[in-house]
Amino acid sequence: MWSATIFTLYPEMFPGPLAVSLSGDALAREIWSLETRNIREYGIGRHRAVDDTPAGGGPGMVIRADVLAQALDAGLAADDPRPRLLMSPRGRPLTQTRVRELASGPGAVLICGRFEGVDERVIEGRGLEEVSIGDYILSGGEMASLVVLDACVRLLPGVMGKQESGADESFEGGLLEYPHYTRPREWEGRAIPDVLLSGDHAKIAKWRREEAERLTRQRRPDLLR
Ligand code: SAH
Numbered sequence: 001m002w003s004a005t006i007f008t009l010y011p012e013m014f015p016g017p018l019a020v021s022l023s024g025d026a027l028a029r030e031i032w033s034l035e036t037r038n039i040r041e042y043g044i045g046r047h048r049a050v051d052d053t054p055a056g057g058g059p060g061m062v063i064r065a066d067v068l069a070q071a072l073d074a075g076l077a078a079d080d081p082r083p084r085l086l087m088s089p090r091g092r093p094l095t096q097t098r099v100r101e102l103a104s105g106p107g108a109v110l111i112c113g114r115f116e117g118v119d120e121r122v123i124e125g126r127g128l129e130e131v132s133i134g135d136y137i138l139s140g141g142e143m144a145s146l147v148v149l150d151a152c153v154r155l156l157p158g159v160m161g162k163q164e165s166g167a168d169e170s171f172e173g174g175l176l177e178y179p180h181y182t183r184p185r186e187w188e189g190r191a192i193p194d195v196l197l198s199g200d201h202a203k204i205a206k207w208r209r210e211e212a213e214r215l216t217r218q219r220r221p222d223l224l225r
Contacts, residue, residue, distance in 0.1 A: 001030055001031065001032060001033050002031065002032040002033075002103070002105075002106065002107045002152070002153070002156050003032065003033045003034075003035070003082070003106070003107035004032065004033065004034045004035070004107055004108055004109075004110060004149055005035045005036075005037060005075065005076065005082070005107075005108075005109045005110070006034070006035070006036045006037065006109075006110045006111075006112065006142075006145055007036075007037050007039055007068070007071055007072065007075065007109070007110070007111045007112065008036060008037070008038065008039065008111075008112040008140075008141070008142055008145070009038065009039050009040055009050065009112070009114055009140075010112075010140070010142055011036035011037070011038050013142045013143075013146075014034060014036050014142075014145075014146075015027060015034050016146060017146060017150075018034070018146060018149055018150060018153070022153070022154055022159055022160065023149070023150055023153045023154065023159070025159075026153055026156060026158070026159045027153075029158070031153075031156050031157075031158050031159055032107070032153050032156060033107075034149075037071060037075040038071075039063070039067065039068060039071045041071065042067050042068075042070040042071040042074065043067055044064070044067060049064075049067075050063055050064060050067045050068075051063050051064060051114075051115050052064055054116060058116075059116075060115050060116035061115040061116060062115060062116050062117060062118065062119055063113060063114065063115065063117070063118040063119065064119055065118070065119035065120075065121040065122035065125065068111070068118055068119070068122045068126075069122050069125060069126055072084070072109075072111070072122075072126055076109060080109070081105075081106050082105070082106050082107045082108050082109050083102065083105070083108055083109065083129055084109045084111065084126065084127060084128050084129060085108055085109065085110050085111065085128070085129050085130075085131045085148065086111045086113065086118065086123060086128040086129065086130050086131065086141075087110065087111065087112055087113055087131060087132075087133070087141030087144035087145055087148075088113060088117065088130040088131065088132060088141070089132050089135070089136070089137055089138075090130055090132065091129070091130030091131040091132040092129075092130065092131060092132065093132050093133075093134065093135075094131055094132065094133050094147075094148060094151070095171070096151075096169075096171040096172060098131075099148075099151040099152055099155065100155060102148075102152050103152040103153075103155035103156055104155075108148070108149075108152065110141070110145040110148060110149070111128060111141065112140055112141030112142045112144070112145055113140065113141045114139070114140045114141070131144070131148065132144075133147045133148065154166065171223075173212070174223060174224075175212040175213060175215075175216045175223065176212060176215045176216045176219060176220060176223070177212060177215075178207075178208035178209075178211040178212045178215070179211060179215075181193070181196060185197070193207070195207045
């Protein structure tokens with residue numbers, strides 16, 4: 001079973017939206033599992049402090065290296081083969097290629113930052129891989145973890161039907177996806193392109209390919225490079 005372990009200060013945020021639809025069904029069918037570990041349990045003192053002020057000054061608080069390391073060491077077997085992903089806006093931007101790699105592995109450990117982030121030394125000391133879900137700042141890593149998990153889980157065998165294997169999707173062929181249409185044939189004066197109703201599969205495939213290329217050139221020329 002593909003397994004996810006999440007280190008967070010807010011375990012109540014999980015499974016959250018992953019409890020419904022495709023990922024929720026797959027969770028119930030035990031295609032994947034989800035376990036949360038509360039970093040707070042390893043906090044220091046009566047108040048279970050997990051953070052402290054940044055060395056060198058400045059605003060905000062930083063999650064302590066010793067606290068997070070203790071949580072990780074207690075929560076994971078030393079030989080756990082799963083990649084340890086630290087949600088971080090400084091990380092390598094998540095791509096469908098990385099998602100495919102993760103989905104074909106044993107699972108993932110996801111670590112959710114809060115405040116200004118985590119002490120740099122625990123990133124080095126525990127070999128954490130920083131992963132970003134985009135160039136914007138969230139208030140915590142929890143939603144980023146949900147995004148990473150959603151993207152992985154839908155690719156696990158048995159989660160999507162054959163019909164929707166995901167092979168055609170945006171990014172899969174290095175291109176954005178072609179436009180979709182369904183009934184009615186005409187809506188508010190807009191018709192479905194004739195070629196899609198022609199029944200000529202070769203022509204349809206060619207049209208879709210061209211549309212995908214056109215959209216990619218227009219919107220995401222960076223993908224063509
Ligand atoms: N001070 C940090 C931002 C901290 S945001 C900086 O400027 O880089 C608090 C936490 O939210 C981070 O530790 C991280 O776990 C999560 N987070 C915020 N934005 C994210 C993003 N784009 N991708 C992944 N995680 C993110």
